[in-house]
Amino acid sequence: MSFNRLITKIEETDNPTVVGLDPNLSFVPSFLMEKYFREEGKNLKSASKAVIEWNKGIIDSIYDIVPAVKLQLSYYETLGHNGIYAFEETIKYAKENGLYVIADGKRNDIGTTMNAYGEGYIGNVSYFNENMKVYDVDAMTVNPYMGYDTVKPLLDICEISDKAIFVLVKTSNPSSSQLQDLILENGEPLYITVAKLVEEWGENVGAVVGATYPKQLEQLRTLMPETFFLVPGFGAQGAKAEDVKTAFSNKGAIINASRSIICAYKNMNVDERDYKKATRKAIIDMREELKSVRS
Amino acid sequence: MSFNRLITKIEETDNPTVVGLDPNLSFVPSFLMEKYFREEGKNLKSASKAVIEWNKGIIDSIYDIVPAVKLQLSYYETLGHNGIYAFEETIKYAKENGLYVIADGKRNDIGTTMNAYGEGYIGNVSYFNENMKVYDVDAMTVNPYMGYDTVKPLLDICEISDKAIFVLVKTSNPSSSQLQDLILENGEPLYITVAKLVEEWGENVGAVVGATYPKQLEQLRTLMPETFFLVPGFGAQGAKAEDVKTAFSNKGAIINASRSIICAYKNMNVDERDYKKATRKAIIDMREELKSVRS
Numbered sequence: 001m002s003f004n005r006l007i008t009k010i011e012e013t014d015n016p017t018v019v020g021l022d023p024n025l026s027f028v029p030s031f032l033m034e035k036y037f038r039e040e041g042k043n044l045k046s047a048s049k050a051v052i053e054w055n056k057g058i059i060d061s062i063y064d065i066v067p068a069v070k071l072q073l074s075y076y077e078t079l080g081h082n083g084i085y086a087f088e089e090t091i092k093y094a095k096e097n098g099l100y101v102i103a104d105g106k107r108n109d110i111g112t113t114m115n116a117y118g119e120g121y122i123g124n125v126s127y128f129n130e131n132m133k134v135y136d137v138d139a140m141t142v143n144p145y146m147g148y149d150t151v152k153p154l155l156d157i158c159e160i161s162d163k164a165i166f167v168l169v170k171t172s173n174p175s176s177s178q179l180q181d182l183i184l185e186n187g188e189p190l191y192i193t194v195a196k197l198v199e200e201w202g203e204n205v206g207a208v209v210g211a212t213y214p215k216q217l218e219q220l221r222t223l224m225p226e227t228f229f230l231v232p233g234f235g236a237q238g239a240k241a242e243d244v245k246t247a248f249s250n251k252g253a254i255i256n257a258s259r260s261i262i263c264a265y266k267n268m269n270v271d272e273r274d275y276k277k278a279t280r281k282a283i284i285d286m287r288e289e290l291k292s293v294r295s
Numbered sequence: 296m297s298f299n300r301l302i303t304k305i306e307e308t309d310n311p312t313v314v315g316l317d318p319n320l321s322f323v324p325s326f327l328m329e330k331y332f333r334e335e336g337k338n339l340k341s342a343s344k345a346v347i348e349w350n351k352g353i354i355d356s357i358y359d360i361v362p363a364v365k366l367q368l369s370y371y372e373t374l375g376h377n378g379i380y381a382f383e384e385t386i387k388y389a390k391e392n393g394l395y396v397i398a399d400g401k402r403n404d405i406g407t408t409m410n411a412y413g414e415g416y417i418g419n420v421s422y423f424n425e426n427m428k429v430y431d432v433d434a435m436t437v438n439p440y441m442g443y444d445t446v447k448p449l450l451d452i453c454e455i456s457d458k459a460i461f462v463l464v465k466t467s468n469p470s471s472s473q474l475q476d477l478i479l480e481n482g483e484p485l486y487i488t489v490a491k492l493v494e495e496w497g498e499n500v501g502a503v504v505g506a507t508y509p510k511q512l513e514q515l516r517t518l519m520p521e522t523f524f525l526v527p528g529f530g531a532q533g534a535k536a537e538d539v540k541t542a543f544s545n546k547g548a549i550i551n552a553s554r555s556i557i558c559a560y561k562n563m564n565v566d567e568r569d570y571k572k573a574t575r576k577a578i579i580d581m582r583e584e585l586k587s588v589r590s
Contacts, residue, residue, distance in 0.1 A: 024411065025422040033423065042425045074408045078415030080429045081379035088375060108438055109401055110468040110532075113369045116319065120373030127320040128328065130337045134375045143403055145440040145463060147470030168440060173405040175442030182488060185478040190485065193477060237405075 002164040002204050003228040005138070006100045007252060009067035015287045016248065016294070018102065018230070019062060020258025021090060022072040023051040027263050029272035048082035051075075054275075055090040058262055061276035062283050063097035070230075070256055071137075073105040091135055101137045102230070106168060108143035108150055115153035122154070122163035139164040141208060141230070144194050151201060158204035164228075165205055167198045169220060172210025172233030191216065192223065199224045206230055209247070211239030211255065218246040221253075229253035235260025235286070245293035257286060297459040297499050298523040300433070301395045302547060304362035310582045311543065311589070313397065313525070314357060315553025316385060317367040318346040322558050324567035343377035346370075349570075350385040353557055356571035357578050358392035365525075365551055366432075368400040386430055396432045397525070401463060403438035403445055410448035417449070417458035434459040436503060436525070439489050446496060453499035459523075460500055462493045464515060467505025467528030486511065487518065494519045501525055504542070506534030506550065513541040516548075524548035530555025530581070540588035552581060 010016050025033070028050050036046035036053075059069070076087035094101050107117045121140045124131040142151060142165045154165050170180055170191040180191040198207050209220050211233035221229070228251045233239045236259035247253035260267065264282035265275035305311050320328070323345050331341035331348075354364070371382035389396050402412045416435045419426040437446060437460050449460050465475055465486045475486040493502050504515050506528035516524070523546045528534045531554035542548035555562065559577035560570035 022408075024407070025420070037423070042423055044420070044427060044429065047422065072404075072408055074402070074404060074411040074415070077379075078411045078420055078429060080383060080415070081376045084372075084376040084379045104404075106402070106404055106438075107369070108403075109367075109369060109399075110466070110527075112319070113317075113367055116369040116373045120369070120375070120378075125320070125339070125373055127342065128332070128337055132339060134339065134373060143401075143438050143440050145438050145474055146466050146468055147473030147475070149468055149470040171405070171441045173441055173444055175444040178442030178492070179440055179485070179489065180442070182485065183480045185480055185482070187480070190474070190477065194474065197473070232405075 002139070002158060002162050003206065003251075006068060006254065007228070009100055010252070010254065013065055013067050015066055015283075016252070016254050016290060017066050017283065017286055018068040018070045018254045018256045019058070019066055019261050019283065020070050020072060020104075020256050021055050021058065021262065022258045023054060023075045023086075027259070028054050029265065029275050031272060044079045044082045048079050048086040051079070051083070051086045052089045055086070056093050057276050058279050059094055059097055059099070061280045063099055065280070065283055065287070066099070068100035068102060068254060069094050070102040070104050072258070073103060088135065091137055100139075102166070103135060103137040103140045106141045106143045108146050110146070111149050111153055114150050118154045118157040123157040123161055139166060139206070141166045141168070143168050144197070148197070148201075155202060155204060163204070166208050166230045167194070167201070167205055169194050169198055169207045170209050170213055170216050172212045172237055172239075176210065176213070191220075195220050195223050199227050208232065211244045211247075212237055214239070214243040214246070217244065221246045221249060225250040227251055230256060232256040241289045241293045244290070248294050255290065261286070297433070297453060297457045298501065298546075301363060301549065302523070304395055305547070305549065308360055308362050310361055310578075311547070311549050311585060312361050312578065312581055313363040313365045313549045313551045314353070314361055314556050314578065315365050315367060315399075315551050316350050316353065316557065317553045318349060318370045318381075322554070323349050324560065324570050326567055339374045339377045343374050343381040346374070346378070346381045347384045350381070351388050352571050353574050354389055354392055354394070356575045358394055360575070360578055360582070361394070363395035363397060363549060364389050365397040365399050367553070368398060383430065386432055395434075397461070398430060398432040398435045401436045401438045403441050405441070406444050406448055409445050413449045413452040418452040418456055434461060434501070436461045436463070438463050439492070443492070443496075450496060450499060458499070461503050461525045462489070462496070462500055464490050464493055464502045465504050465508055465511050467507045467532055467534075471505065471508070486515075490515050490518050494522050503527065506539045507532055509534070509538040509541070512539065516541045516544060520545040522546055525551060527551040536584045536588045539585070543589050550585065556581070
């Protein structure tokens with residue numbers, strides 16, 4: 001019951017928000033970038049060090065009032081091995097501060113390959129009788145396009161390690177309808193079939209359902225009573241509290257916001273050195289906004 | 296016309312094979328693992344160094360008789376930032392040896408996130424007026440589940456940088472049928488709709504079509520005359536030359552084999568220190584097998 005840890009943390013903080021740590025370099029406060037540039041030049045290593053310091057600052061400012069963080073892998077991967085080092089350091093710091101950590105990579109591949117992803121993210125890498133934890137996050141996101149045998153290795157790892165996966169069902173982006181809403185011969189859209197599969201795949205499998213499609217979110221919440229939801233699309237992508245209110249019934253949900261939180265210092269037009277205060281304020285505002293629809 | 300470079304290399308080597316550099320640790324010759332373990336202990340750094348030496352050895356043994364290599368990201372990611380360093384070093388060495396390099400991560404995410412992936416893999420990461428190449432591969436693989444707006448940022452990067460993407464259409468794994476073969480209300484399976492979209496997305500977009508489904512491969516080859524194919528599933532996954540013969544018509548195809556090549560030293564039961572000879576022999580055998588159906 002790997003979602004229980006997350007659900008308990010949501011109850012403790014009375015806040016169903018997961019903060020997206022998505023360090024697009026254009027979001028990183030420039031005083032941090034400049035600090036490391038001066039020390040070691042303009043390169044991927046110094047950029048990654050600025051990312052680490054920024055992420056730690058964000059965590060410092062919110063760890064006591066949010067249950068979880070979600071790291072979007074692309075922003076770390078795009079900085080090369082230094083970026084992955086920043087990913088590792090951020091995970092470590094988030095866990096030390098008691099946060100539930102989700103790695104958002106939306107991976108999907110053949111079984112042996114998914115097993116390797118699973119070992120690295122939520123299990124152990126083993127060789128020569130050594131077992132090593134690599135990223136050791138609490139949950140990872142998965143794309144379902146390749147079907148069950150590509151998800152099964154992760155389910156086995158979740159079972160042993162008390163970890164979880166979130167499978168894409170209906171995503172938050174504008175053209176998610178292009179494939180996901182295609183009507184099948186049974187008269188239902190594709191995402192409904194995916195939803196039924198995800199519900200079958202068991203208690204360690206959550207669903208990603210975009211806040212930007214409130215009708216489908218409501219429909220899926222009813223169809224998948226036993227499935228915990230990860231709901232992206234709040235804030236910068238346009239969704240409001242009213243759009244996500246149905247997500248909280250049944251098994252419950254966590255709402256992701258990234259840019260609206262981590263770029264709060266820009267949105268609130270405060271000095272970038274005060275980014276921590278702005279981040280904390282944005283989280284409190286979001287928590288209060290969500291309270292109005294959680295009842 | 297970014298596939299032209301690959302097609303030219305296929306003609307030069309008279310070999311439509313891409314070698315999968317998928318360093319599952321259980322595949323790495325143990326004398327290499329032990330060498331680095333002795334030097335720096337059993338850890339992810341020493342394991343990654345063994346991977347680099349093994350990959351370089353494989354490249355040394357085949358660079359003059361194959362056009363391309365494909366690196367499965369999971370096997371590098373699962374070793375943490377040291378693994379990504381091995382990924383970078385392998386790419387560098389492959390390119391120095393004239394090989395076309397495909398990063399196989401099957402990424403898919405919202406537009407801004409895909410842009411970050413694209414910048415890292417096939418474009419430039421830019422900040423403070425600096426443009427930096429990170430992985431700088433020739434092509435990357437993409438999952439289409441989230442639709443066109445998630446692919447568009449990569450198309451823009453391909454256009455500028457003369458790079459390419461391969462989009463999953465019909466994958467080689469056993470349960471690829473679970474979603475990809477679902478019949479839509481128009482009477483056609485989902486993968487046909489995906490195929491039509493991929494064909495529309497333009498000349499820098501190839502298709503991933505599994506060799507393990509020869510009927511669908513033939514059907515898709517006819518339906519997508521202008522699209523270059525990446526065909527996995529040959530060798531260890533079970534497909535034979537006869538299964539891929541239709542792939543070579545129209546725009547053409549490259550056939551991937553991983554375990555059957557890089558583990559040739561195990562399959563041929565030779566001393567693991569002779570892995571280079573075994574690898575080269577496996578490639579020559581595969582090339583000759585494919586010749587029989589290329590005509």
